[in-house]
């Protein structure tokens with residue numbers, strides 16, 4: 001196969017993905033330079049907060065894509081154990097807490113089994129999934145990315161082309177430097193940054209780094225989430241904290257409001 005033929009195949013798949021995802025109004029990716037800063041926590045609670053608005057009838061249908069292929073842990077955080085259902089050759093997302101969840105973990109046989117896909121194979125697996133899922137009509141797709149600027153992140157950015165990116169950082173200066181790196185990657189890919197969220201603020205890690213980075217980069221600061229026992233407890237209980245804590249539900253509501261403003 002020559003390079004021209006290969007290009008055509010890639011182009012065809014891209015178009016198929018685009019066609020398959022055409023009824024999704026907004027796609028938001030949650031990103032960070034460093035691992036373990038709280039992307040998955042933010043992505044889950046953001047998705048559930050968006051879906052909660054549906055109940056008030058001003059409406060959002062929401063899906064959450066766990067794009068962390070090496071360590072997909074959305075399912076673990078939400079207590080999802082069942083695999084995908086397949087209907088007419090399409091992958092049906094797993095419904096939980098009013099959101100449609102799509103995670104590579106739903107393809108795994110055992111939770112502690114590593115998924116080993118590298119380079120081109122990994123990109124192929126992502127493209128296949130994006131093309132096979134029955135996304136349906138969605139107001140929002142929230143994408144939980146792996147940390148950093150890996151092959152998986154790049155493939156997602158290029159194939160899905162999110163409307164915007166949310167950067168999560170912890171308050172320490174090292175994490176903030178990495179957050180700036182993420183902002184620069186977004187810029188290179190010409191995807192707007194909707195804002196920065198500072199997570200794990202408080203006495204232990206300090207506070208203010210996220211806001212400062214946002215100021216320096218000229219992007220929105222979406223808010224601060226404290227290092228909070230309730231968040232850790234809910235993760236253990238496999239329940240989104242916004243369904244358990246009024247205070248955090250309010251915080252995420254504000255973040256959602258700001259995101260909506262920015263998307264307008």
Ligand SMILES: Nc1ncnc2c1ncn2[C@@H]1O[C@H](COP(=O)(O)OP(=O)(O)OP(=O)(O)O)[C@@H](O)[C@H]1O
Pocket residue numbers: 032034035036037038039040041042068071146147199200201225226227228229231232235
């Ligand atoms: N504000 C917080 N307060 C307390 N615990 C938190 C907070 N945010 C996240 N955590 C906990 O910290 C751990 C890491 O969070 P999370 O998995 O969301 O980070 P991540 O950025 O998605 O990590 P990875 O890079 O591995 O994907 C989890 O156990 C989570 O429950």
Ligand SMILES: [Mg+2]
Pocket residue numbers: 039040041068073144145
């Ligand atoms: Mg994660």
